[in-house]
Amino acid sequence: xxxxxxxxxxxxxxxxxxxxxxxxxxxxxxxxxxxxxxxxxxxxxxxxxxxxxxxxxxxxxxxxxxxxxxxxxxxxxxxxxxxxxxxxxxxxxxxxxxxxxxxxxxxxxxxxxxxxxxxxxxxxxxxxxxxxxxxxxxxxxxxxxxxxxxxxxxxxxxxxxxxxxxxxxxxxxxxxxxxxxxxxxxxxxxxxxxxxxxxxxxxxxxxxxxxxxxxxxxxxxxxxxxxxxxxxxxxxxxxxxxxxxxxxxxxxxxxxxxxxxxxxxxxxxxxxxxxxxxxxxxxxxxxxxxxxxxxxxxxxxxxxxxxxxxxxxxxxxxxxxxxxxxx
Amino acid sequence: xxxxxxxxxxxxxxxxxxxxxxxxxxxxxxxxxxxxxxxxxxxxxxxxxxxxxxxxxxxxxxxxxxxxxxxxxxxxxxxxxxxxxxxxxxxxxxxxxxxxxxxxxxxxxxxxxxxxxxxxxxxxxxxxxxxxxxxxxxxxxxxxxxxxxxxxxxxxxxxxxxxxxxxxxxxxxxxxxxxxxxxxxxxxxxxxxxxxxxxxxxxxxxxxxxxxxxxxxxxxxxxxxxxxxxxxxxxxxxxxxxxxxxxxxxxxxxxxxxxxxxxxxxxxxxxxxxxxxxxxxxxxxxxxxxxxxxxxxxxxxxxxxxxxxxxxxxxxxxxxxxxxxxxxxxxxxxxxxxxxxxxxxxxxxxxxxxxxxxxxxxxxxxxxxxxxxxxxxxxxxxxxxxxxxxxxxxxxxxxxxxxxxxxxxxxxxxxxxxxxxxxxxxxxxxxxxxxxxxxxxxxxxxxxxxxxxxxxxxxxxxxxxxxxxxxxxxxxxxxxxxxxxxxxxxxxxxxxxxxxxxx
Numbered sequence: 001x002x003x004x005x006x007x008x009x010x011x012x013x014x015x016x017x018x019x020x021x022x023x024x025x026x027x028x029x030x031x032x033x034x035x036x037x038x039x040x041x042x043x044x045x046x047x048x049x050x051x052x053x054x055x056x057x058x059x060x061x062x063x064x065x066x067x068x069x070x071x072x073x074x075x076x077x078x079x080x081x082x083x084x085x086x087x088x089x090x091x092x093x094x095x096x097x098x099x100x101x102x103x104x105x106x107x108x109x110x111x112x113x114x115x116x117x118x119x120x121x122x123x124x125x126x127x128x129x130x131x132x133x134x135x136x137x138x139x140x141x142x143x144x145x146x147x148x149x150x151x152x153x154x155x156x157x158x159x160x161x162x163x164x165x166x167x168x169x170x171x172x173x174x175x176x177x178x179x180x181x182x183x184x185x186x187x188x189x190x191x192x193x194x195x196x197x198x199x200x201x202x203x204x205x206x207x208x209x210x211x212x213x214x215x216x217x218x219x220x221x222x223x224x225x226x227x228x229x230x231x232x233x234x235x236x237x238x239x240x241x242x243x244x245x246x247x248x249x250x251x252x253x254x255x256x257x258x259x260x261x262x263x264x265x266x267x268x269x270x271x272x273x274x275x276x277x278x279x280x281x282x283x284x285x286x287x288x289x290x291x292x293x294x295x296x297x298x299x300x301x302x303x304x305x306x307x308x309x310x311x312x313x314x315x316x317x318x319x320x321x322x323x324x325x326x327x
Numbered sequence: 328x329x330x331x332x333x334x335x336x337x338x339x340x341x342x343x344x345x346x347x348x349x350x351x352x353x354x355x356x357x358x359x360x361x362x363x364x365x366x367x368x369x370x371x372x373x374x375x376x377x378x379x380x381x382x383x384x385x386x387x388x389x390x391x392x393x394x395x396x397x398x399x400x401x402x403x404x405x406x407x408x409x410x411x412x413x414x415x416x417x418x419x420x421x422x423x424x425x426x427x428x429x430x431x432x433x434x435x436x437x438x439x440x441x442x443x444x445x446x447x448x449x450x451x452x453x454x455x456x457x458x459x460x461x462x463x464x465x466x467x468x469x470x471x472x473x474x475x476x477x478x479x480x481x482x483x484x485x486x487x488x489x490x491x492x493x494x495x496x497x498x499x500x501x502x503x504x505x506x507x508x509x510x511x512x513x514x515x516x517x518x519x520x521x522x523x524x525x526x527x528x529x530x531x532x533x534x535x536x537x538x539x540x541x542x543x544x545x546x547x548x549x550x551x552x553x554x555x556x557x558x559x560x561x562x563x564x565x566x567x568x569x570x571x572x573x574x575x576x577x578x579x580x581x582x583x584x585x586x587x588x589x590x591x592x593x594x595x596x597x598x599x600x601x602x603x604x605x606x607x608x609x610x611x612x613x614x615x616x617x618x619x620x621x622x623x624x625x626x627x628x629x630x631x632x633x634x635x636x637x638x639x640x641x642x643x644x645x646x647x648x649x650x651x652x653x654x655x656x657x658x659x660x661x662x663x664x665x666x667x668x669x670x671x672x673x674x675x676x677x678x679x680x681x682x683x684x685x686x687x688x689x690x691x692x693x694x695x696x697x698x699x700x701x702x703x704x705x706x707x708x709x710x711x712x713x714x715x716x717x718x719x720x721x722x723x724x725x726x727x728x729x730x731x732x733x734x735x736x737x738x739x740x741x742x743x744x745x746x747x748x749x750x751x752x753x754x755x756x757x758x759x760x761x762x763x764x765x766x767x768x769x770x771x772x773x774x775x776x777x778x779x780x781x782x783x784x785x786x787x788x789x790x791x792x793x794x795x796x797x798x799x800x801x802x803x804x805x806x807x808x809x810x811x812x813x814x815x816x817x818x819x820x821x822x823x824x825x826x827x828x829x830x
Contacts, residue, residue: 195688202681205670212629212667213681213735214653272672
């Protein structure tokens with residue numbers, strides 16, 4: 001038999017070359033860097049300290065929602081309620097402070113606990129009540145927003161000092177960035193170091209295998225929604241603090257940006273993958289695009305189009321990459 | 328006779344892994360080429376290239392002498408190449424007729440012509456002598472018949488080349504006979520076939536030639552009459568002395584580890600009583616659907632039951648608690664390792680460590696370094712072939728994946744192991760390693776309950792043997808004296824009733 005090795009169809013494989021491998025494995029980060037460099041060249045205003053801090057502050061609310069969402073998506077769920085829960089928790093905290101007279105820090109903690117409880121309710125309805133996550137959290141989206149309106153009677157409530165502090169700065173350095181950073185470190189720590197976090201990957205990757213290996217699958221599902229609720233509540237406090245008031249319509253639609261950030265960061269909606277660092281990059285990409293388009297005077301209508309395309313391209317590239325590296 | 332298809336020097340890499348090198352293969356009309364090799368040898372990749380799922384990195388594919396490019400499945404199907412994958416591609420909610428004509432339903436302006444659909448489907452079924460009602464939902468059929476529906480679909484698309492990827496793995500003896508009869512008919516019609524199987528005794532019965540792959544290289548193409556021992560030698564690169572190396576140092580009744588008393592659930596499980604003792608391998612034979620898997624799953628707590636008890640070391644297990652069963656030393660190697668045994672995208676280390684994740688944790692923190700170390704040691708002990716324990720378990724071959732499931736339970740110190748088809752889809756070399764592992768753990772005092780459809784394996788490895796039939800234990804046999812016929816006799820008695828239930 002004759003041997004005629006020709007390679008007309010060979011794809012360039014990223015083997016051996018460590019740079020190529022890094023690029024292949026951290027596509028979102030590379031995209032973020034390219035984006036920043038392009039904006040730097042396009043406008044000198046982008047890379048100023050003020051603007052960079054501004055971008056990160058802008059990213060912090062969505063980013064915190066997205067960190068919470070990362071737990072859920074790793075476990076193959078989805079949490080559509082985070083925007084409503086953020087508004088609800090902040091509103092109740094401010095209401096407790098303004099109308100009941102609770103001290104600010106206590107009201108703040110109560111708001112976080114409320115986020116936890118709301119998350120547990122969603123989680124229980126999904127893990128034990130067998131509701132699909134999409135439906136269970138869609139219901140919670142509506143319920144939490146409705147309760148926010150009920151509590152506030154549709155009017156904003158001013159924030160106590162403890163919550164305003166979250167939106168302020170210390171010696172010029174914005175507090176939201178500090179909260180964002182802590183939220184990210186905790187998210188990463190939980191996912192990589194705790195048994196609950198490791199179990200989330202198993203539950204999301206293959207629920208039946210996780211169950212047969214003896215992992216407490218239902219408890220873990222409740223845990224991911226509870227964590228998402230706490231992160232949402234924290235994001236709500238941050239937002240209220242920056243605005244110095246809890247708004248009844250705050251964070252409307254943010255759940256979709258949060259999901260987009262997680263997915264741009266490389267997580268798969270089918271579960272089992274996702275990292276806090278990826279989510280961080282995803283949230284930053286969204287904020288950088290918004291900021292850059294603002295600086296370049298692109299209308300906010302077009303911004304939505306661009307962000308939609310970025311999500312499609314980012315995920316599309318990721319899908320192609322996975323297809324090429326797995327048999 | 329000239330080949331209908333030829334592969335010349337084809338090779339394929341995934342990332343840094345070179346899975347296939349410089350393979351030459353010819354397919355002839357009316358002939359069956361059997362593809363054998365250990366898992367990971369490159370069989371799947373090879374057929375995926377013929378099916379248009381992967382494009383080769385090097386080499387050429389010739390169809391009737393003309394070079395072709397197969398860059399997707401549609402292209403290969405248009406050229407008359409059809410593949411029956413291990414994972415069946417049927418839609419359970421659609422009828423037999425709709426499945427056979429999927430993607431080419433006879434229609435006028437988008438409205439389905441049901442009469443034409445039924446008659447074309449009828450013809451397609453007649454061609455392979457399958458007497459099914461074309462309006463039956465495919466989901467109501469057994470695996471064997473679903474597979475035949477897929478073959479009918481392939482032939483209806485005028486397939487000239489038919490690839491069958493381990494079609495017999497999920498079939499019982501009688502069903503395999505039906506498949507082989509159909510394959511012989513297809514040979515007469517001039518269809519070229521590629522047949523993958525881990526059952527070497529099937530090679531001579533249905534094949535014409537055998538291509539042996541090892542580690543991505545085509546070792547040789549030999550006549551199908553080549554002896555099994557020789558094929559094994561070609562596959563593993565060494566000869567295997569003993570296919571079922573059970574060391575029967577089991578010295579009669581000892582301490583009972585597992586006792587099942589009067590277990591029942593509807594028609595699925597009826598009054599099951601059995602015991603597994605220290606150091607024992609107890610086989611569980613029966614047809615697919617006889618209740619073997621259901622029994623194992625009920626014992627592990629994966630499924631509920633309505634009557635009876637499960638006792639481990641004379642202490643009753645709570646119903647439906649997998650965690651408690653594991654804590655008492657029960658380990659379960661499920662029948663479908665990809666969907667039930669492993670988290671494919673997680674690492675080898677994580678997969679081996681899941682059952683011990685909580686046990687080894689301190690203050691809720693995973694013992695990552697310790698788990699990695701233990702997983703590495705256990706993977707070494709079981710000779711798992713891998714790049715490292717951080718590799719996704721998806722990338723391992725079937726046999727090595729199965730060893731990871733075993734490693735998980737070994738790490739958890741499980742001493743009541745429930746094995747459900749532990750060597751299905753596992754190649755000869757890894758299979759013997761799994762048997763040796765079973766020998767090791769039983770010598771250390773573990774007890775094993777092993778479900779298998781592979782009768783020589785059951786007879787070769789079991790110390791005692793139960794046969795299940797229609798949800799009940801039909802009898803107990805001594806493997807030392809029993810024959811395959813004895814097992815089948817118990818397994819199929821009143822089988823007509825069972826078939827009637829299924830329809």
